[in-house]
Amino acid sequence: MNTLRLIALASSLAVAAPTWAQQGTKADPSMLAKIKDEGLNRSKVMETAFYLTDVCGPRLANSDGLNRANQWTQKQLTSWGLTKATIEPWGTFGRGWDIEKSYVAMTAPYYHTLIGAPKAWTPSTSGVLKKQVVVVKATTEAELDKYKGKLRDKIVLLDVTNVPKPSFEADAKRYTAEELQKMAEYKLEAPAAKPNDAEMEQRMAQRRTMMALRTKMSDMILSEGAVAILSTRGGSDGTFFTSNGAPYAADAKPVLPELEMAPEDQLRLIRLADAGIPVELELETRTRFQSQDLKGYNVVAEIPGTDKKLKNEVVMLGGHLDSWHAATGATDNAAGCAVMMEAVRILKAAGVQPRRTIRIALWGEEEQGLHGSRNYVKNHFADPATMKLLPDHEKLAAYFNLDNGAGKIRGIYAQGNEAAAPIFQEWLKPFADMGATTVTLRNTGGTDHLAFDAVGLPGFQFIQDPLDYGTRTHHTNMDTYERLPADDMKQASVVVASFVYQAAMRYQKLPRKTLPTAKPEARM
Incomplete structure (x- = not known):
């Protein structure tokens, strides 16, 4: 990006500064410009994706491939200047x-x-x-x-x-403007009526x-x-x-x-x-x-906070590092991990001095039931079965997740958090020209943000273009590096880095929903 373009970008971002201030943030518009510049012009995201897929190979839970990926990501995060890079056991998994x-x-x-x-x-x-x-x-x-x-x-x-059966539709697609608008217009509704006892018993x-x-x-x-x-x-x-x-x-x-x-x-x-x-x-x-080591592991690392009052608070980002074994787990979920790793690399390269600590987590054993994230939450924040809160529960500002393939980010699922939605709308404004515009109150399921939401913590998954994730790559023998579009991965890295930066700089933590009640059936 040339100097004139960088100045113009910083100026356009500065226009929104008063609105950001109203939203309780301390974001520097020129830093957002640096994030865009670094992520679009000096990206390492595809190099990271290559190592996670072609070099480490399939990463089935507790396999040699996952162990290689754990070791490599720990070293790579350390080489980028992150601290406390650790392969952290979360508990017993299995063979x-x-x-x-x-x-x-x-x-x-x-x-x-x-x-x-x-x-x-x-x-x-x-x-x-x-x-x-x-x-x-x-x-x-x-x-x-x-x-x-x-x-x-x-x-x-x-x-x-x-x-x-013969199909006359393309494998891959992007969200249309109409589809995104429908997401944005989603209204929270009362929970659907549960099936009566007879219906439930019949299903069971x-x-x-x-x-x-x-x-x-x-x-x-x-x-x-x-x-x-x-x-x-x-x-x-x-x-x-x-x-x-x-x-x-x-x-x-x-x-x-x-x-x-x-x-x-x-x-x-x-x-x-x-x-x-x-x-x-x-x-x-x-x-x-x-069978020598039955434990499961997550890889975690940090960019330390610098504010005396807020550095003990944490903004987290993550994706699951494990995969299935018939291919190399590119879209599920080397893509998400490569983007999250690139986001923290961008922040370090841009010279960010976050008020809060930024912590990346690459989860293990997600494919067998979100084991890595659920047990991390249980060990650090709260057990959904009892809802007995640990001290760090109060310190988490937000968690951002990426695990819906390799498509570019089109917005974010607010997970029913009505107070967070307008904040996200402001944060997306600098990326409208990159196709990221939509905030929906809808929830998307099936991945690691749910572990945080289950104990009342603000956890979010980004909206991504589906591409051929559901038709061709998800849990198949075709989930390889070739399915990763570089421009989409770069765009996603920049959007994630920006969201993490703004959450780390904001005066207040992100709003929380009402604390859920204990669910004894949720024991891990």
Whole structure:
């Protein structure tokens, strides 16, 4: 950015200074200009994303890949001048798991390589297997019983429930002006009526029946002497969704080796077998369990506050560092972590002297239930099960999260915090030309800001353009570095850095909602 442009930007930001003052902030407009300049013209966000994805690799909970990422981010944050960079244990998680080898192909009626990967926490095969297949289709226990005596020494193919269909819509999209306006116009409403007891019991009964059948199927396939399982959770065009095939608990009971497949490959095998054509597969998986250290970890680091009265207060930002294992976890959530790391790098490079301490947290074990953030909150702030507040609960000014893919920031979810919404509207004004304009009272779920909100702390997730997050990358074998648009990542880094800076400089902490009541069922 040339000098004239920088002066013009600082002047435009200065126009809003009186409004910022009314909102109780001590933000310096020229510092916001420096943040934009550093983040757009000397960005390191894609370099960070490269290390988190291609270099560290898949980062399944408690795996070698996540450990590499923990070690690398701790060193990188320290090299940028942050203090107290720590790999902090949050409690007991369970076994780690890594893939050492994975191969699957059809060898009869002809040879063809297949797309698939072992399900997490499943064991190795006993060497290379070359076996006939049996298709198992059962929606009741009676249907399952028909396969008794037919599975020994066979590879079991589970039926496909989500059959790919032609789509005439683009995988990727950005929010339209109309969609953003609808978000901005969202009004808080009374909670929807809960289902009556009869409806709830019916739903629970259906779920119990489904889970019982799944358990019985797994137990029967194992006891009948099958050697492996192939399954799919859906996808299309060679993309498949991934998950775990066994618990990560140290005392989890044995299961069979299982691979998740691209549905097109799984369906071809099923069609052949259903037509009475013998199908033979060759496969080998080597997986390794890590049981020496069952703890889970978060990486945390700080930019110390400088105000004598406010430096013990904290503004936090974060995203989850763990991922699934079929790809390198680029959009979920190396993107969020790279942006948050870039935000603190920008603040250090711009010479920010924050009034409050700024603390970045890269969460572990989010994919298994927000374990890293929930236990950090429990250890430092409060337990939602009892709502007994710890001293640091009063000191948290705000928490900002990023975990909705790699799209640029279009605004922020205010999480029903009506008092915070006008503050955020002011903070977004300097970024209208970058597409970030929208504040919605709506909540978005499923990620780490919920851990803070659950104990009455102001936790927020940014609105991001969806791109192909929901259609192609989220929890799939396509979640790779190529899915990260550099310009979107730079824009997001600048917006986050600005929000964190303004929260750290504001005279007051961000407003809080009413403290929630204790929820004993929320025990971690």
